[in-house]
Amino acid sequence: MPPHQDLRRRSGTPPRRVPVRVVAISLAALLLAAVGLGAALASHPPAAADTVRVTRPDDRPLRVLFVGDSISYGLNAERQDLGFRPLMVDALSAGGPVQEFHKNRAGATTRSVSRLLNVPKNLDLAVVELGTNDVVDQTAPDDFAGSYRSLLLRVHTESPRVPLLCVGTWGSAGGSDGSDTYNAVIEEECARQGGAFVSLYGLYPIAANRGPAGRDVFGGTSDRFHPNDTGYRAIADLLLGRIVR
Structure with missing residues (x-):
């Protein structure tokens, strides 16, 4: 049986690469979301306890x-x-x-x-x-x-x-x-x-x-x-x- 790399070559479908720019934008979005969540928690702290x-x-x-x-x-x-x-x-x-x-x-x-x-x-x-x-x-x-x-x-x-x-x-x-x-x-x-x-x-x-x-x-x-x-x-x-x- 031929090696696995030959099978990948014959498929003609190279692995999809995610552009670096997309990764950077995604990370930035996650960071902003985290900051926004922290701000929301700070402005709306847990309610005081009853007892x-x-x-x-x-x-x-x-x-x-x-x-x-x-x-x-x-x-x-x-x-x-x-x-x-x-x-x-x-x-x-x-x-x-x-x-x-x-x-x-x-x-x-x-x-x-x-x-x-x-x-x-x-x-x-x-x-x-x-x-x-x-x-x-x-x-x-x-x-x-x-x-x-x-x-x-x-x-x-x-x-x-x-x-x-x-x-x-x-x-x-x-x-x-x-x-x-x-x-x-x-x-x-x-x-x-x-x-x-x-x-x-x-x-x-x-x-x-x-x-x-x-x-x-x-x-x-x-x-x-x-x-x-x-x-x-x-x-x-x-x-x-x-x-x-």
Whole structure:
């Protein structure tokens, strides 16, 4: 039998060669597609999780950080221990000791609170409730995003695996104050860090969760904006419901 090369010669059909230019164009197209996909992923990051899993250490108290504004402070509650933060600590303490860290400043923006915060190490849970005063002060959305992102990164630098609960602003959806823009930033930045975004839009419109104005309360005299005892209990229950233990 003749060698295989003779068979190829008799066929009269030389092997097809792909021009170098076509190969180069194809590779360039693939590269552009990859870049486009990367840009799309960057502009549309994964949605924030619905829940976070908190694991209680066997050899020490559960270390929990709260960062926030007047809502974390508990302004308008009848007593300080009726704010959502103390209520959450009490509930978490049912499973064992809790060591609480907090930094909250009434009327402060995210950047202002971040400057005051010394982030502890070895945290087991971090609750970040900021953005409402950025809505009120109309902080530029890009500036707000930068401040919020920087704060979350600082928390994760000190405690790389800490579960994050990112609480939305106290207000209503679709408001003329533009709060939707700020909540979108919170949700996006929280997703980048693997945290759970918790919107308060379902609680603020309920009249029983706010006011009435003019009462003697923790922090001074009550107003119609901040949560009351019922509102703070609702916030605490909402956040606790997002923690898997």
